[in-house]
Amino acid sequence: MGLELYLDLLSQPCRSIYIFARTNNIPFEFKHVELFKGPSNSEGDGKISLLKKVPVLKDGDFTLAECTAILLYLSRKYNTPDHWYPSDIKKRAQVDEYLSWHHANIRANAPKTMWIKVLIPLFTGQPQPSEKLQEVMEGLSTSLKQFEERFLQDKAFIIGSEISLADLVAIVELMQPVGVGCDIFEDRPRLMEWRRRVEEAVGKELFFQAHEMILNIKELSNIQIDPQLKEHLAPVLMKMLK
Amino acid sequence: MSGRCVQPPTAELRVPVGEHRTEEFRKVNVLMKVPALRDGSFTLAESVAILMYLTRKFKTPDHWYPSDLQKQARVDEYLSWQQAHIRGKGSKLFVTKMLIPILTGQPLPPEKVEGATEELNVVLSQFEEKFLQDKPFIVGNDISLADLVALVELMQPVAAGYNLFEERPKLAEWRRRVEEAVGKQLFQEAHEEILNAKNVSADKIAPELREHFKQQLLKQVN
Numbered sequence: 186m187g188l189e190l191y192l193d194l195l196s197q198p199c200r201s202i203y204i205f206a207r208t209n210n211i212p213f214e215f216k217h218v219e220l221f222k223g224p225s226n227s228e229g230d231g232k233i234s235l236l237k238k239v240p241v242l243k244d245g246d247f248t249l250a251e252c253t254a255i256l257l258y259l260s261r262k263y264n265t266p267d268h269w270y271p272s273d274i275k276k277r278a279q280v281d282e283y284l285s286w287h288h289a290n291i292r293a294n295a296p297k298t299m300w301i302k303v304l305i306p307l308f309t310g311q312p313q314p315s316e317k318l319q320e321v322m323e324g325l326s327t328s329l330k331q332f333e334e335r336f337l338q339d340k341a342f343i344i345g346s347e348i349s350l351a352d353l354v355a356i357v358e359l360m361q362p363v364g365v366g367c368d369i370f371e372d373r374p375r376l377m378e379w380r381r382r383v384e385e386a387v388g389k390e391l392f393f394q395a396h397e398m399i400l401n402i403k404e405l406s407n408i409q410i411d412p413q414l415k416e417h418l419a420p421v422l423m424k425m426l427k
Numbered sequence: 428m429s430g431r432c433v434q435p436p437t438a439e440l441r442v443p444v445g446e447h448r449t450e451e452f453r454k455v456n457v458l459m460k461v462p463a464l465r466d467g468s469f470t471l472a473e474s475v476a477i478l479m480y481l482t483r484k485f486k487t488p489d490h491w492y493p494s495d496l497q498k499q500a501r502v503d504e505y506l507s508w509q510q511a512h513i514r515g516k517g518s519k520l521f522v523t524k525m526l527i528p529i530l531t532g533q534p535l536p537p538e539k540v541e542g543a544t545e546e547l548n549v550v551l552s553q554f555e556e557k558f559l560q561d562k563p564f565i566v567g568n569d570i571s572l573a574d575l576v577a578l579v580e581l582m583q584p585v586a587a588g589y590n591l592f593e594e595r596p597k598l599a600e601w602r603r604r605v606e607e608a609v610g611k612q613l614f615q616e617a618h619e620e621i622l623n624a625k626n627v628s629a630d631k632i633a634p635e636l637r638e639h640f641k642q643q644l645l646k647q648v649n
Binding site: 252 | 469483484500507508510511
C-alpha cells in the first residue's frame, strides 16, 4: 500500500497538495472524499475521518492532517526541488512566515466568498445579504494589499525568482473567490502577472484540472446533498458568518 | 542533555504597550506586530517562522524540531492546527474575560465568557485526545516546539483567571514536564507579566491606541 491522499478539490488546501504532488510526479492514490455527501456514501476506513476532514495523508500506517504539514512531509520525503522549500534558512523562513500569515489573513476571508455566494444558500435555501459579502471582500482587500506590499513586492514570486510552497498555498486560496464570481485579479495587474507565472510554473493544464470543480461551481447547485448533512450543517454555517 | 533553550546573543527588546506601532518598529516589521526578529538586515515576523529560524540558525538540540520525518511532521501538524484552535480559542477567552474589560472598564455579558470557555474546552479535549494522548510530550518522549507553543498559549486563559489545568490532571502533568524541560525559573520569568495582567489598567495604554485596540478586540470576539 503506497501513499494515499484523501482530497476534495473543492477545498483549497486539497488543491495545493494535489498540484504539488502531481507537478513533482509523486506517486499517490487519489482518494476522493466528497465533502457534501453524507456518511452513508463515504469511503475509506473510519480511522481516517469520521468527520470527513480533508486533506489527509496516509503513508503506510502513518496518518497526517493539516495542509502545511502534508506539503512539508511530501517535499522532504520525495526530495522535491529546492525552490519549493529552500534549504537556505532565510528563504525557508520567508516561506514559513508566509504560510503562517496566510492562515490568519488570506484564509480568514477568501473561503467565505464561496460560503456566502454558493454554499450557504445551497444548504439553507436562502441567499445571503450583500453586506455580508461586502464585509468579506473588504477584509480580503486589506489582506491582498498586505500580500502585495509585504510579501510579493516587485519579485516574480513570494520569495524571489522561483516558485515555492508559499505561492502555491496563496494561489489556490485566491482561486476560491474567482470561482464564485469575485475576480480579485481583475483590478490587480501585479497579482494577475504573478498568477500567470504560478500557473506556468506548475503547468497550466494541471492548474486548470485542479481548479475545474471550483471554476464550474454552478454545477454544485445540482448535486444531491445528503439531507442529514444539510440539517446538521445549516446552523453551523449560519454561525460561521456572524 | 536537558531541554534547556540555548539563549542566542540578541539584545533585549522591551516593547511597552503600543510601542509596536511607532515608525522605528515599522522598519523591523511592516505588519507592526510582535514578535519580530531582526538579524542584521533580515527581518522576520510570525512566531512559528521565528522559532524555526532560530532552531536552524543556532542548531538547537534535535528534539525541538526533530530531523526524523514523521516526528517533524507531527510538530508541523500541531503548529498548524493550533492556530485556529488552542491559540484561537485561548486568545478569545483571554480577550473576552480580561482584556476587553480592562479596555472598556466593564465586563462583557456572562454568556460571552461562558461561550468562549466552552469553545476552549472543546479544543482542549481535542488537544488531549488527538495530540497529547498518553505520551509525555506531544511528539513522544521529548519536548519540542509543539509543546512550547501549546503551553504559552494556554497560559493566556490561565492569566485571565480560567484554571484550565485544575480540572485536567493529564494536562497539568504535561505542563509540569514542559516547565521542567525549559527550566522552571525561565518559565516563571517569561510569564511574570501576563500572570500579573490583572494589574494592568487602561491608563497604562496610550489613549490614542486604546480606542483602536478596543475596536479590534470587540470585532475578534463577536
